[in-house]
Amino acid sequence: MATLPDYAAAKDAFSFWPRHNVAIAERLESKDAWLDRRRGHAPKEAAGDALEHQMTLNIGPQHPATHGVLRCLVKLDGEWIDKAVLDIGYLHRGIEKLAESKTYQEFMPYTDRMDYLAPYANNVAWCMAVEKLAAIAVPERAQWIRMIMCELARISSHMLWLGVSLMDAGAVSVFLWTFQGREDLYSIFDEISGARFTVSHSRVGGLATDLSPRAVSMIRDFSRRYKDVIQGWRKLLNRNRIWIERNRNVGVVSGDEALNLGLTGPNLRGSGVPFDIRAFEPYLKYDEVDFVIPLRDEGDCLARYHIRMEEMLESLKIIDQCLERLPAGPIRSGDAKAAYPSKSEVYYSMEGMIHDFMYTETGVVPPKGAAAYHAIESPKGELGFYLESDGTGSPWRARINAPSFTNLQGLESMMEGHPVADIVVLIGSIDPVMGEADK
């Protein structure tokens, strides 16, 4: 292994990670900026006016406008960004490594901490990946409930995105309104799972608990009220001159470019690529409900805004249909090798207790050598888990295809050629969550 640097000597310059800072700075210098090529000359050297100077600016990792611990190093020519280098990993916890030492069920709560704005969608994504790997069938009712909750998670995530990106652009009131909406959603999650934020409600093979009648009426009430509320926000923003001017023609990505950069979710559909996992490879019951996938061709921040707003309304439509068609029945697989037994069985039967113990101890055991990839359309885009089994109760390899990570990759080139003030708008419009991007 390579030798470690001399930290004691480097203490004056950087108290830690000296090589890392040097490497980023070098990268920024060496970066082949398309802007230079397009201009046909190198940027102007320093002259009289301070604003025409070249400047290297470090934004983050601790900065309110970077939505988490995202670090941007930008090289400015006056007020314009010439080159940008993103540095992520400040929230890296190594959860792919952690998964290798947990049973499949044990790892599920960790997924809450990935995209913490839509924890339910992550739970479902993980559980479905495990179910595909181990070929576990899930009861109908559980699938419909999962769908409702995934769509609520989408609304919750998009609400936060809306409030925060508007606050970045200078409007505070929408932030307060969307948080009112998120508060209502938290109450629903609280009623269903007992936790407001990190719900951990989905289980391999089904769900932890059924919906209470109160939860159903809360969801119905939310869906009824928020159609108008979201339309009200659209009425305020769709023709708001400041909001449009800040977003139109900012961060334009063509469809081919978006595919090449690997953008996903609303960012990809904002560039006119009709790719949504709910339609591409329908999971749960998405092939049985009626909904529209919003699509725009412009590829700028405004298109991404419109897409997310329309998605929220479509989600409400999906939730209504799910509530209407919610069948009666069990919420967890009855196979003791596939899912936890219910608590009443654990407490009143010996078999139930043994199964509960065995499931906690070993849990699902997919065959040796099995490998499967399952993706869902999370609010941020395609969230997929690639799992490999070695025939034991914990995965040999759990690879997370995180949408925020892929989207941030595109942000780097998207920022180049824009003024500094657009950085916050662009970050907001890409909608990254560092918990997910950093794994």
Added chain:
Amino acid sequence: MALQFHFTPADTPRGDEENPHAKASTEVGDTIAALREAFGGAVLNEVVYAGEHTVYVKAERILDVCRHLKNVLGFTYLVDLGGVDRFTEEERFEVYYNLVNVDRRQRIRLKVRVEEGAATVPSLTSVFKAADWNERECFDMLGITFEGHEDLRRMYMPEDFAYYPQRKEFPLLGIPGSLPLPPQTPDGQLTMDPFAAAHGHKPVRSYEEPRQSE
């Protein structure tokens, strides 16, 4: 409440044939046939599980295969790229590629295997820009290098870190001293082991800081 678990169900092998989550998009027999026709011996065996085809490709031809998939067969979207450490096996490292054809609704998985001593795979960055960060992550976590990648820095860990944490031999608690963190007191030493207690050391407490007045 009726009891459901009266007996332990027989442990039948859980099959690939009738996977309830198998998707139509992963049926890519025609694509694999086209690849075999174009590349012959470079396309090795294929494995099917849960309706998903995994095609093994010779590592040195992966760039050509992916270019062909993109330009001729319409797989224009690189969704995911990642490495697997097979430890103790021959050809220890594996890199897998997840490609999507948006128009024809298809998803294919390619895999290459390399030896530990020569863990180098051609980089896909010249074909898919999306491969950039994924390859960096793979390098950072497993130490697989990508030939032709212009900017193969570490993705998550700082450059000062000297190990590849996702390799199976890397301990879950980390290696003390490998990743310095800020001091816990203004004038204190760097924190060299965040899990000091687990390694049997007593962590420095802030109240142990020597006071100027004393």
